[in-house]
Amino acid sequence: MNKQLLGLLRDLPRWRIIFLIVLAGGLAMLTFLLLENIITSILYNSLVFTNTRNAFIDIVGPRKWDRLLQVVEPVVYLVLWMMLTLLYLYLFYRRERRAYYDRCVSRLIQDVAFIAEGNFNDRLKEMPFQDLALLSDHIMIVVDRLKQSMKEELQAEMTKNELITNVSHDLRTPMTSILGYLSLIENDKYKDEVELRYYTQIVYARASALNNLIHDLFEYTKLRNKTVSLEKIPINMVEMLSQMEQQFRLELERSGVECRQFYSTEEKYVLGDSNKLARVFENLFSNAIHYGKDGKYLDIFLKDEDDTLIIDIVNYGDPIPAIDLPHIFDRFYRVEKSRSAETGGSGLGLAIAKDIIELHQGTIDVSSSSEKTCFTVQLQLLNKQS
Structure with a gap:
């Protein structure tokens, strides 16, 4: 109600508000005079009221009766006039509120028509009426x-x-x-x-x-397109990473890179598709060797926290520029812009790796500084005793 009243007061011209207040007071006075004549005529022509008044005068005396009338009559008249004024103001408010509601509907229709013409960045004005506000919110959601x-x-x-x-x-x-x-x-x-x-x-x-x-x-x-079906089996990631090192042994030797393992031989299992996960780590190993060969080392860290297995593939070559880091997993994105087969692959390897990891409900991230570049893979750890 307060929001509607404030909106109505803002919407109405000041002269109209003053006019309605004065009109309410004038109508209240006319109504009061009319009621006074009617009630006085009825009361003074009533035998019961006349006898009761005369009996009361005999008890208190004519002088006290006159003084009582002098005190009570103005108060009663003022209260009645104020009540009638408030009644008329309430009736005017109801009428103006209805007209204000119609104007709000018209404005809402105009604003919606303006948005429908293609002005989708425009916002509907706040509506003071609950039903219109709800309709406006739903329109903006659409x-x-x-x-x-x-x-x-x-x-x-x-x-x-x-x-x-x-x-x-x-x-x-x-x-x-x-x-x-x-x-x-x-x-x-x-x-x-x-x-x-x-x-x-x-x-x-x-x-x-x-x-x-x-x-x-x-x-x-x-x-x-999510059309790949995963053949999930328990995979010992310690064994898979060791196999990766052997698979890339000749490439590591040709590049002069030493692979160092920083994890125990204790078996760590995840539930996943072995071929797909092998594709991920083949890509990470290949990238680490290709772009990090100047750093001479490729380090593998493996640890588990709670139910998560965390694998870090670290190289110490040139850092990835900060401007490229947010896009490193985008398809066809290459840090070097030549798109040469000599300096990079198809540009899809990391995008494919990210999709495969996400299909396994895991995450893959990258961080890079002047000291090192680290790709971090997190997978759900499978509790398996073997």
Whole structure:
């Protein structure tokens, strides 16, 4: 009620408020005079009232009766006039409140029509009436959801265009190289069998890179569309990490990187898809060797806290720039911008790794400083005795 009254007072012109107050007082006075004449006529023509008044005068005396009338009559008249004035003010308030409600409805309709024309950043004004306020809130919820839907649609369109651009670039580069060398071979533009073999090796390498990119694209699409089914089994992560070290032993030696393990041989199990999780750590090991070879060490930390297994893959190469850290798990994102196969892969490896970890209800994060770069994987620990 207070909100409605304040809104009404703000909405009405000052002259109208003063006019209604004066009108209420005037009507109250006229009504009071009319009632006074009617009541006085009835009372003085009533035999019962006349006898009662005369008896009371005989008891108190005429003088006291006159003094009593002089004191009581003004008070009674004032109280009655104020009550009638308040009654008229209340009736005026009810009428103006209804008119104010209609004006609020009209304003709400106009504001909704303005938003419907495409002005989705505009907000509906606060309504003083509960039902209109509830309607306004629900309309704004619909508008906000529509804005979010439009934003997501725009983002999806931009993502699609970006995906087409990136895929076209990454497919065209090796394909151009393959066609170029095959053209040399087709036209016998090589000096000897050694050069021919060199050309075929290049073609094979480019075709392998192209095949890997296509495979990554299919896997990334399936992961994003949630069409991948996980074959979960208990996995000993200590054993998997040790196997990773052996798998990358030759690559570690060629890069001059020493792999150091900072965990015990006690078995630590998680429930997951072994092939998918192996893909994650293959990518993390490969990145750590490729980008951290100047640091000479690749460190693996494994620990458990409560029901969580925490795995850190640490290298000591060049840090990842702070501007790139928030985007490191975005698809096709590379810290170096050349998109060269010599300096990076398809740009999907970390995006795929993130999706796989999230399918296992885990998390993967990265931190980087001038001292080290650390990828942290957290998975739910499985209590298994073996």
